Amino acid sequence: MSYLWFILALVVVLGLLWRFLGAYMVAVYDGTTHWLGFVERPVYKLLRVDAEAEQSWQRYGMSLIVYSGVAILVVYLMLRLQGSLPLDPQHLGAVSPALSFNTAVSFVTNTNWQNYAGETTMSYLSQMGALAVQNFASASVGIGVAVALIRGFSRKGSATIGNFWVDLVRGILYILLPISLLATIVFMAQGGVQTFAGPVHVHDVLNGVRQTIPRGPVASQEAIKQLGTNGGGFFNANGAHPYENPTGLTNFLSIVLLLAIPVALTHTFGKMVGNVRQGVAVLAVMALIFGAWLGIASYAEHVGNPAVAAAGVTHQGAGNMEGKEVRFGVQQSTIYNVASTQTSTGSVDSANDSYTPMGGFAMLSGMMFGDVTPGGVGSGLYTILLFAIITVFIGGLMVGRTPEYLGKKIQAREVKLAAFAVLVMPMTVLVMTGIAVSIHAGRVAPLNAGPHGFSEILYAFTSQGNNNGSAFAGLSSNTAFYNVSGAITMLLGRFAIIVPVLALAGSLAAKQHVAASAGTFRTDTPLYAGLLVGVVLIVGALTFFPAVALGPIAEQLSTGRLF
Amino acid sequence: MLLRQLFRSVVASVLFFVLLGLAYPAIETGIGQAFFSHQANGSLGPNGSTLIGQTFTGPRWFQGRPEPSGNNPLASGGSNLGPRSKVLAADVRHEVAVLQKEGITPRNALVTSSGSGLDPDITPADAYAEAPAVARANHLPLAAVRHLVARHVTGRELGFLGSPYVNVLQLNEALAHLKGSTGA
Incomplete structure (x- = not known):
């Protein structure tokens, strides 16, 4: 019963955010709100950016790539020099080269895949100044790209798609920073840790236990890690750690934060293209697929854990508690992890690796469909718009007409770019997984035996290819092979999609609008939304079914067997 | 052109480091220590x-x-x-x-x-x-x-x-x- 209230409350809060945050983001990216102008203007002055000057897609893309490259270098150097930099109360020393490279790429690509345990690897300065900074920046870059694509649809005969630097700065100043400032206070009030005082040593006279408890500036990082759909935890246990996610309320707030921008962006999209129903159609597709995975995972977790049942605990009450926290319970842990994997956040409040086969399948599959339900900040929207273009193309083939989407003719160039961008992720993930299972360095890493071991490898590359960052954490992936192959996967999953998306934005912006006629296939109807669901599901299923059959499906069907 | 973007990237990295990497967590730590010191220090x-x-x-x-x-x-x-x-x-x-x-x-x-x-x-x-x-x-x-x-x-x-x-x-x-x- 409390679960129903939980979902109802979530829908109401997200509905309000959809309407108001969505409209606010229109004002932010149209440049009509200036309440933070006193911070914004000096920033442009220092950057020597003319806020009125716009960029072509090529220049937007180049600025984005150059900034991301510099950001990777900065994070890499900060981690390598960690031992010589201040704010390292645990004297953790430098991070190894391969791990620094993987981590730098991971945070700049909004993935937050973590081949390390934060409490024993990263100094406070690295957490705040290297990693959390990129939580803001990479999120703002992603939203900017989505908005640039929307501008491609909404403008006509335009040579420009916006200004990368303005989008980057405004996304951070007007959206990410104010919300994070407020959310951090809630986390702290509930028990989130926020201190520079270093670890604390405690001694319990009742049981003689002595503990060294690591602390740090945790709450401030928690807020942006969720809001920016980044997901990288301060501690190894991520959102399961009581200092990161202390109560049922912070658990709810985390879910709201990570869904807020991806959901609200559909309203922003509808508003900017002049028809809110277009945004509703996209949101409906996201919600439908999200609901299906949530249903599967919730049911599977409720039924319970087969290994625990095999040990004689036949009545598992609320369900599978292995890897879950008592204060959240089974269902509210499940919805957190489903929301986090389907938004490309990747934070967890319970161990994905110990979910039931179908529970883990829901997490994995949510990513395999391209992380579009609703996906990461910006990346979810621009990826589903790629699917939307492919959908009108298929619709056009059926009736033998040149397809249109949002008043723009979709021609060979657009379809090629969209198809390429949609295929990058599955190609990368499947090839990398294939390499990993073919070589010794890849095969020694899984903790679990049997099909679950294969799932751990497949999950790792699927997660990194979608810039998600969640893990079947049993995989020992802090090795040269996994650090480097993972970094390549993350780079391709981010930039090999962003570049064609920007090219698409440029190509669409240059086109004139065509007036809708009787023959135009309307894209704000349930019929279209249904077709879009079909395309997303078919593309995902066709590419990944064989791989999934070897992992979670084989595991689910192995009734009565343990590995 | 490339040089100008490089310059902006470096300046942006420094700016973001100061604003988001130092000022933001420091302000939050101040608020936490002032109003929620029991929780912010680890309960x-x-x-x-x-x-x-x-x-x-x-x-x-x-x-x-x-x-x-x-x-x-x-x-x-x-x-x-x-x-x-x-x-x-x-x-x-x-x-x-x-x-x-x-x-x-x-x-x-x-x-x-x-x-x-x-x-x-x-x-x-x-x-x-x-x-x-x-x-x-x-x-x-x-x-x-x-x-x-x-x-x-x-x-x-x-x-x-x-x-x-x-x-x-x-x-x-x-x-x-x-x-x-x-x-x-």
Whole structure:
């Protein structure tokens, strides 16, 4: 019963955010709100950016790539020099080269895949100044790209798609920073840790236990890690750690934060293209697929854990508690992890690796469909718009007409770019997984035996290819092979999609609008939304079914067997 | 052109480092230390943090969930054992046997490990299941121990957020107090 209230409350809060945050983001990216102008203007002055000057897609893309490259270098150097930099109360020393490279790429690509345990690897300065900074920046870059694509649809005969630097700065100043400032206070009030005082040593006279408890500036990082759909935890246990996610309320707030921008962006999209129903159609597709995975995972977790049942605990009450926290319970842990994997956040409040086969399948599959339900900040929207273009193309083939989407003719160039961008992720993930299972360095890493071991490898590359960052954490992936192959996967999953998306934005912006006629296939109807669901599901299923059959499906069907 | 973008990238990196990497967490730390200093410093009491699980070995104490790291705060994380893992089945079987020997009928949460590896809580049902063994081992009346558990049940926030729980450290501190006052 409390679960129903939980979902109802979530829908109401997200509905309000959809309407108001969505409209606010229109004002932010149209440049009509200036309440933070006193911070914004000096920033442009220092950057020597003319806020009125716009960029072509090529220049937007180049600025984005150059900034991301510099950001990777900065994070890499900060981690390598960690031992010589201040704010390292645990004297953790430098991070190894391969791990620094993987981590730098991971945070700049909004993935937050973590081949390390934060409490024993990263100094406070690295957490705040290297990693959390990129939580803001990479999120703002992603939203900017989505908005640039929307501008491609909404403008006509335009040579420009916006200004990368303005989008980057405004996304951070007007959206990410104010919300994070407020959310951090809630986390702290509930028990989130926020201190520079270093670890604390405690001694319990009742049981003689002595503990060294690591602390740090945790709450401030928690807020942006969720809001920016980044997901990288301060501690190894991520959102399961009581200092990161202390109560049922912070658990709810985390879910709201990570869904807020991806959901609200559909309203922003509808508003900017002049028809809110277009945004509703996209949101409906996201919600439908999200609901299906949530249903599967919730049911599977409720039924319970087969290994625990095999040990004689036949009545598992609320369900599978292995890897879950008592204060959240089974269902509210499940919805957190489903929301986090389907938004490309990747934070967890319970161990994905110990979910039931179908529970883990829901997490994995949510990513395999391209992380579009609703996906990461910006990346979810621009990826589903790629699917939307492919959908009108298929619709056009059926009736033998040149397809249109949002008043723009979709021609060979657009379809090629969209198809390429949609295929990058599955190609990368499947090839990398294939390499990993073919070589010794890849095969020694899984903790679990049997099909679950294969799932751990497949999950790792699927997660990194979608810039998600969640893990079947049993995989020992802090090795040269996994650090480097993972970094390549993350780079391709981010930039090999962003570049064609920007090219698409440029190509669409240059086109004139065509007036809708009787023959135009309307894209704000349930019929279209249904077709879009079909395309997303078919593309995902066709590419990944064989791989999934070897992992979670084989595991689910192995009734009565343990590995 | 490229040089100008490089310049902007470097300046932006420095600016973001100062604003987002230093000022933002520093301001939040100021707010936290001023208004929520107990929480912001880790919810510490005389016997440790109420948010970080500790190992209590039963049945003289209420015990928490079995954690793979033995509740080491420097090694947070779950077992990561899969749902058809022989190792997990063996671990759970072992926990069931240990608890049954102490006269406790374990439920699901008490024989599995958590996601944090530091779960400070147990379910109310598990606390009640431990109560008879705790009462016997400490020569306390069962009713008094059950009453102690009842007083330490934390319900769902706002009636629907989270799951009801009992904090093990706080419950044991109250148990120590009860033992002291009855001379047991």
